[in-house]
Amino acid sequence: MWKNGLINSIKDPNLQIISSEIAVVIKDKYPKAKYHFLVLPREDISSIFNLTREHLPILDELRLLATNAIEISGEKEKHFNIGFHAIPSMTRLHLHVISRDFNSPCLKTKKHWNSFNTKLFLDYDDLYKELKLKGTIQRIDLTLAKELENTPLNCNQCNFVAKTVPNLKEHLLKHIE
């Protein structure tokens, strides 16, 4: 089943960037930017909705490995989005670590873009705070989710609004030196 793809990827040493006793960093199979890593716990936590306060130390570890992976890439951490999808498709909790260029042939749809550039993307710090405060992560409202998926294609680096996905991708190239 495709939903289990990530769990198989963890086991493949060829895909691993770095790992610890607690978690593993792999390259996303379909990277949506120049750098796109996933940080997954070894513990079988299926998604953000299964998290409790007991897992806060694991989140700390995921965040630490995210920083390590970025260091290996040679880029600056401020050029990355670090967080979780509010509506994950694949099982096994995974922290996205993605460079803000979004320059990749695998970025193809409006939903792809909006999943990283609207409230469909939960910043690590915000999720961490919610978990600490409430002890659980609230599921996003389905109607709101649909609205967010259909948000106009706003550039993440200026106030340009693209008409189509190819139009956005062409525009994003201007922000790359």
Add this chain to the structure above:
DNA sequence: GTTCTAGAAC
């Protein structure tokens, strides 16, 4: 999550 592709949009 992706692939495929019908038909909408241009």
Add this chain to the structure above:
DNA sequence: GTTCTAGAAC
């Protein structure tokens, strides 16, 4: 006529 999006996949 070509580009682009969006829904089914048994």
